[in-house]
Amino acid sequence: MEFRYLPMTETDKKEMLDKIGVSSTEELFSDIPQEVRLDRELNLKKPTSEYELKKELTEMASKNANLTEYRSFLGAGVYDHFIPSVVDHVISRQEFYTAYTPYQPEITQGELQAMFEFQTMISELTAMPVVNSSLYDGGTAVVEAVNLSVGQTKRKKVLVSAALHPEYRQLVETAANGQKLEIVEIDYKDGVTDLEQLEKELDENTAAVLVQYPNFFGQIEPLAKINELIKQQKKTMFVVSSNPLSLGYLTPPGEFGADIVVGDTQVFGIPAQFGGPHCGYFATTQKLMRKVPGRLVGQTVDQDGKRGFVLTLQTREQHIRREKATSNITSNQALNALASSVAMSALGKNGVKEMAKLNMQKARYTKQKLAEANLSAKFDGPFFNEFVVKLSKPVSVVNDELFEKGFIGGFDLGKVYPELENHMLIATTEIRSKEEIDAFVKEMRDING
Amino acid sequence: MAKENFPLIFERNKEGRTSFNLPPLDVPEVDLEAELGDEYVRKTDAALPEVSELELMRHYIGLSNRNFGILSGFYPLGSCTMKYNPVINEDIARLPGFSHIHPYQDPKTVQGALELMYDLQVHLEEITGMHEITLQPAAGSQGEWTALMMIKAFHEANGDHHRNEVIVPDSAHGTNPASAAVAGFKVVEVKSNEKGLVDVEDLKKVVNENTAALMLTNPNTLGLFETEILEMSEIVHNAGGKMYYDGANLNAIMGYTRPGDMGFDAVHLNLHKTFTGPHGGGGPGSGPIGVSEELAPFLPKPVVRENNGEYDLDYDLPQSIGMVKGYYGNFGINVRAYMYIRTMGPEGLKKVSEYAVLNANYIMRSLEGEYELPFTQHCKHEFVLSGNKQKKNGVKTLNIAKRLLDLGIHPPTVYFPLIVEEAIMVEPTETESKETLDGFIDAMLQIAEEAKTNPEIVQEAPQTTAVKRLDEATASRKPILRYVSEENN
Structure with missing residues (x-):
């Protein structure tokens, strides 16, 4: 097996061993006591070629539902923003x-x-x-x-x-x-x-x-x-x-x-x-x-x-x-x-303000539309790009149904706040279009109906 | 080299420029100010730079040209394992299925990510000989702290509340004592002997009923294998303490021996070192830890579990020390490490250590005549020289390092470990060719010669870099930590 990250040739090896004054690399490890030596090969998957590994990991990656394919309303500390x-x-x-x-x-x-x-x-x-x-x-x-x-x-x-x-x-x-x-x-x-x-x-x-x-x-x-x-x-x-x-x-x-x-x-x-x-x-x-x-x-x-x-x-x-x-x-x-x-340099002084405002505008639209669908926000105070909504069913059930329709729903607050069972934390960032928000609200209405 | 200062991005600023297009506002606009009230709307804009996209790219490419990476040249920075970072790993980590997934998605929708984490854990368990691995810690120092917190929890679960001392060799990296202190332990130092190894007699003296753990790197920071490792394990274990392995130097021993076989109870790894991270200019790294069966119940939450080919996150761990980092560790770095391990396989990883050690010994034996070599036995993946001979001619180790800059080589780690005067710590790694090593040897020999015949050229180095030696004293005395525009100054 050739290893493309290892440039050592047999000639190199011999010249180097000569310089060191030993006959094999094994001698360089002779200070490791026999009792702790591994007397077998590591039991790992065999070396894999670049082509095979790329194929395998691409398949592995495709088992994950990713945010470029699904329309996400999930935030809770990690947000899906546009990256230039x-x-x-x-x-x-x-x-x-x-x-x-x-x-x-x-x-x-x-x-x-x-x-x-x-x-x-x-x-x-x-x-x-x-x-x-x-x-x-x-x-x-x-x-x-x-x-x-x-x-x-x-x-x-x-x-x-x-x-x-x-x-x-x-x-x-x-x-x-x-x-x-x-x-x-x-x-x-x-x-x-x-x-x-x-x-x-x-x-x-x-x-x-x-x-x-x-x-x-x-x-x-x-x-x-x-x-x-x-x-x-x-x-x-x-x-x-x-x-x-x-x-x-x-x-x-x-x-x-x-x-x-x-x-x-x-x-x-x-x-x-x-x-x-x-x-x-x-x-x-x-x-x-x-x-x-x-x-x-x-x-x-x-x-x-x-x-x-x-x-x-x-x-x-x-x-x-x-x-x-x-x-x-x-x-x-x-x-x-x-x-x-x-990213901050790309945004600049006006861009960062506009992006913050865009998040706030889109989140307010989502909140308003959900309220019209009888899914009212839990809290009334000023907010940024996330808010809490009480659902008629467990959040996990709602999220499963949303997922079927191509959405990643919000965070299940009941998991960490027992008093907020059936409450979803919904994030809307600048990349969610009106069309996507409307479609999300429609599904939410149907599921919770 | 141009005499002018390279501009700060703020100095390229011009009102009205931008390099960003936001999606349109396609929803009815509401009056935000009315909702928030005057007090919560910022009055002064954050003065982020306003530049066009070309200017932005020129700025950052200009900065990159003023930096030195592994593809720029040889980077034998001791204890940092600056090996080649495979480019395929960058591509794979950027697949949307790995880079654009949210940590709070339903585990059912991220089976590929969990599978990768689980299989990486399995591979690291075998490489280290440990019972179980967690990928949570963000870097080595956090791994150290995490493992020490687990050792603390273990002792407390046994009613050993008095065990508040962690033993650290005098040659140890500074993070070891710092992590022990942050975990609430008292630090006790154990001396090195004349061979550069832990003085086992001194260890016997400092071990007692308060010993919580011994922290050890093996090979140690001098690049030397601690040959009496089993005796040391026995001494610490007999006293009821635990053995902690700092994995900074794992690159020397893969496939030859394993921390688990040496008697270690907890291990941290630096995936950005041994497993091609990459280093990112100082992070992000990844610092998984492996533990013995006895310590496993105390692992941080959550743990990735496999059941009939399905993967899940287990938070139900009554004895866990809790969470140590948000979500599940530095997943993006773990993807790269997994790629590397799968590329190399068992025989590849053993060759990695074989050649890392061969390369280090080759350079060491080529330089030992002109430079003082305090410890003369075979080294492992790195070795430490002293610049004492050159110092007699007024050439300090710092000068030697700076002279290497003029010769296009990133200097070794200098002035560490602390127990060697004028230390020069060289770690070539296995990915470097003999020609590169020979180039480095020639450069070092040239500098040794210059130190004798023309010391000024070494003392006044560097001359060819973007800036010359910088005034660090003033930087520290009168710190300027951010840009302030002329108008506001």
Whole structure:
């Protein structure tokens, strides 16, 4: 069997062994004790040719109902947005996708500058001055925000809105076990965080308050009021997880006094790809700059005074601080941050606002039409591109029928909110046409009729 | 090289340009501002750049030309396994059936994706010799943390609440102690001996009834196989601790030995290293973990299950540590790793390790005369030199690295591991040809010669790059972390 990724020839091998002074490669492995040696071949599928493998995986992929064939109204943290062709052409450049972390700034100015531009774009959207060069995803960014808050305030209690993405809340729970944190869930009322309960739970032991904007139900949290409450407790961190697309139109959390703003840039140029890789962002205040997790790119000059970019404030990081580091994060999500940067650059100042508005308009149309079909929205408050509807049947039953008609229906809220059994979370993005929405509403009416 | 600064995309901005066409507004328009109220409508637009599509492409292609990838040249960055990233894997990962599927679709509608995940798990179980694999962690450091959380849960389930210490070798990668700390453990260091291996006598001293786990890379960060691995496992296990394997260096041993056979209870893998990820400029990666049967009940949720050829996600895991990452891990990277494993098969993967080790030893023996080699036994897939000899002539390891830039080679990892002075850590990988290795050897020998006869040329490198050495001190003292336009400055 020939292996096209392995250039070694018998002649090469012989010359190299001679140089090393051994007669076989086996000698190079002689330090592995016999007791731990594998005395058989690995029991794996046999090597497969490029043609066969492409055929097999194409068939495997075709077993998945994909979002380009089905009309999807499913969101819940992962959205089906249009991705312009420029994105893939840029991230397919080998100089970007095969490189590693830019440890040698002289030959990685491209990556470093792209990250610096990413930081600037997210800073613009969130109205926060300090942004890192990305984290794994929105959920892990929330966890990092909790870690930072706990470290900064030396407090152990964290208040988490029940309208924060359920998976993000689970990630916080898992992480809290490592550090013995007290996580208190603040219920929702009328689709947004219950301010009365928040006020009651908020005390001098509270490290952070976590809310999502727009929240998991698509509703717009009253950040101004939440901030007022939080600011009564000195030091407590106001953490907002935010869909950055919505910030093209909504007042950014930075203008409501947030200390940390996090989220996922999947909405900009990153396909759903079964939940990952996506791309987390982490934005904060000048005051917390030296506590930020992950990599930061800063501007500087070279010996000749020419502008250049470097990884900076690295004394925060694990490879220097080891167990005293602010986080154990090593890699970021560079390629996906690049994809998002390209998408954001393509949109530009007006495009991002228009795209946010288009999402809101189409979602309102869907909501209106469903209401006319006797499927009224559960909550009345302002929302972004998602809303909750009560169905007459279990969501899974409705979704099965929708699927038969070529639709991927919304998220089954009853799975994570028992009180919302038979409630569907419906997302409408800019790519859903009026025709598709009308067809969806018709099916919903027929199924729930 | 042009003297001017390469413009930022914001400096290409011109009001009114765009490179995006949105679908039309084809529904009746409602008054959003009236609904939201003044307070929630942003007053100042986010100043994203306004550029045409050609300008956008020129900008990013210009940036790519100021970057160095594996196809640009040799990239022997130690501990990072910068092997060729097969292009077919990129094509397959972009098939709509893999890239455009939603994590909350009914499992019935994503059987192909679940099948791929399951089969990848099966393959990784065999490669590592572990009982069960989860693909959830996003990268190595998250894998470490996940496995440590499982070990913690295991000890607590046994009533061993006092086990709060994790032992880490002094040669370990910084993520090991950092992950242990984030998981709530106290970090205890174990020394290396004069052969560059863990000092087993010292290990005996630091192991006690509080030991939760020993974290180990094998081969270690010096590229050396820990020959006393079974004794170490026994010491840790006898004390009730668990053995944790950092899979950063798995590229050295595939098909020769397996972490499971060495006595490890938990393993993380770096699919972006060993299994051609790719690295993406610093992510996304993928850091699956494998565990023993004893630790399996604590795996994060959900687990992919197979039943008569049907695949499903199992969330009903009472002892699970919970979720560690949104959805099911970095699926897109896992598709690429699966392609690679299927391309290579068992004999291919063994050859990968054979040639990775042969290549590393070949370079090591070719350089050991001119450069100090602190540990002289055969190495595995990488080795560590010291720049001490050159330092005597005023040429530091950093200078050597920068000189390589002028010679068109990405430098090795430098100043790591910390236990070697002026460390130069070289990992050639198996995908490089002998000609490339010889080119690197010649370059390194040339630099060694220059260090003696013409040190300035090394000290003043690089001269041919887009920028020269950058002022990192000022960057850190007065951080500029975003662009501010002239008008607003």
